[in-house]
Amino acid sequence: MNTDRRFPSPARRVARLLPLLLAAALATACSSSASDGAETMPAPEVSVARVLEREVRQWDDFTGRVVAVETVELRPRVSGYVQRVAFEEGQLVRKGDLLFEIDPRPYRAALARAEAELARARSEARLAAAQDERARALVEARAISREEFETRSAASAQGNAAVRAAEAAVAAARLDLEFTQVRAPVDGRAGRAMVTVGNLAQADATVLTTVVSQDPVHVYFEADEQTWLRYSRNAAAGRGDGERKVRVGLAGEEGLPHEGTLDFIDNRVDPATGTIRARAVLRNPDGLFTPGLFARVQLEDARETTALLVDDKAVLTDQDRKYVYVLGEDNTAQRRDVELGRVIDGLRVVHSGLSTEDRVIVSGVQRVFMPGMPVAPREVAMASPPEAADATADAGRQAAR
Numbered sequence: 001m002n003t004d005r006r007f008p009s010p011a012r013r014v015a016r017l018l019p020l021l022l023a024a025a026l027a028t029a030c031s032s033s034a035s036d037g038a039e040t041m042p043a044p045e046v047s048v049a050r051v052l053e054r055e056v057r058q059w060d061d062f063t064g065r066v067v068a069v070e071t072v073e074l075r076p077r078v079s080g081y082v083q084r085v086a087f088e089e090g091q092l093v094r095k096g097d098l099l100f101e102i103d104p105r106p107y108r109a110a111l112a113r114a115e116a117e118l119a120r121a122r123s124e125a126r127l128a129a130a131q132d133e134r135a136r137a138l139v140e141a142r143a144i145s146r147e148e149f150e151t152r153s154a155a156s157a158q159g160n161a162a163v164r165a166a167e168a169a170v171a172a173a174r175l176d177l178e179f180t181q182v183r184a185p186v187d188g189r190a191g192r193a194m195v196t197v198g199n200l201a202q203a204d205a206t207v208l209t210t211v212v213s214q215d216p217v218h219v220y221f222e223a224d225e226q227t228w229l230r231y232s233r234n235a236a237a238g239r240g241d242g243e244r245k246v247r248v249g250l251a252g253e254e255g256l257p258h259e260g261t262l263d264f265i266d267n268r269v270d271p272a273t274g275t276i277r278a279r280a281v282l283r284n285p286d287g288l289f290t291p292g293l294f295a296r297v298q299l300e301d302a303r304e305t306t307a308l309l310v311d312d313k314a315v316l317t318d319q320d321r322k323y324v325y326v327l328g329e330d331n332t333a334q335r336r337d338v339e340l341g342r343v344i345d346g347l348r349v350v351h352s353g354l355s356t357e358d359r360v361i362v363s364g365v366q367r368v369f370m371p372g373m374p375v376a377p378r379e380v381a382m383a384s385p386p387e388a389a390d391a392t393a394d395a396g397r398q399a400a401r
Contacts, residue, residue: 064221125159
């Protein structure tokens with residue numbers, strides 16, 4: 001009995017090994033089937049385009065703020081109590097429109113008093129002139145002394161001076177009366193009324209409201225030293241004498257749809273920031289640009305340069321490196337690290353890493369899982385969008401079916 005337990009029979013040995021042999025056979029069959037499937041998997045279809053080389057004009061990107069060309073803090077020129085607010089807050093006003101009216105009664109009375117003083121001065125001047133004429137006749141007849149004649153002559157001159165002073169007082173009083181009507185100094189949009197009816201407005205002190213012009217507008221932005229020096233060298237070489245174009249986009253807008261021109265560059269670089277301030281002017285007929293808005297600005301370079309361009313959608317990212325897949329020998333995808341520049345007309349400038357002989361995968365790049373993977377290339381133009389290339393490929397496959 002003990003001997004049989006220590007040494008099992010051959011039949012029992014085979015029964016124990018049979019499950020292991022079946023598992024090994026099954027694993028071998030599955031591995032063989034997977035390798036056969038991998039060998040027969042078709043290469044993914046991709047669109048490739050030759051690297052484009054052409055003359056481009058670079059646009060430099062900046063950020064800025066919209067500023068009104070004219071901004072006025074409206075203050076009264078005379079003191080008094082506000083009698084009327086003649087505008088609606090936020091409305092567009094024209095130059096000369098009435099905005100506020102200060103109680104004119106004290107100034108109307110002052111004007112009447114000044115006119116009365118003028119009338120008295122003129123009357124006294126006429127009397128002094130008549131006495132001076134009589135004194136001339138009497139002094140010739142030796143009926144009065146020379147001293148009395150000179151006294152009457154001086155009185156006539158003083159009367160004329162008093163008339164001129166009274167006339168100036170009337171003019172000043174009339175101006176004060178006019179200043180009780182506070183009018184818009186420029187075309188633009190009025191802000192809220194800072195002072196309402198019944199409140200005291202102090203001359204040259206109280207802010208009544210603000211008026212900002214609407215069309216055109218300025219966009220101020222800061223350029224770094226390197227960009228400024230590059231533009232300065234181009235101007236010195238005679239390549240920047242023409243009108244410099246700018247493109248502007250606001251928050252939430254696609255691209256930069258608004259065009260303007262550069263009209264001012266400051267005369268010094270700020271040593272604290274290493275930037276220089278520049279200004280663009282844009283038309284604003286519909287009032288879209290409101291002072292204070294954030295703006296994205298692109299400034300056109302004056303010179304054209306030869307650049308290599310690829311579709312921006314072909315560029316992939318590996319941590320801090322940028323790369324593309326190019327078509328290698330035997331129709332395989334090869335990784336190529338690149339150094340990129342700005343986007344110009346939807347195409348990305350490539351500073352290094354590619355040549356004009358390279359063909360870049362621009363569509364179907366998501367089907368490439370690793371470098372060296374076989375692909376089925378289809379030639380397209382670099383300027384063609386990937387969506388159009390995919391649609392063309394689908395149409396071709398449907399026609400083949």
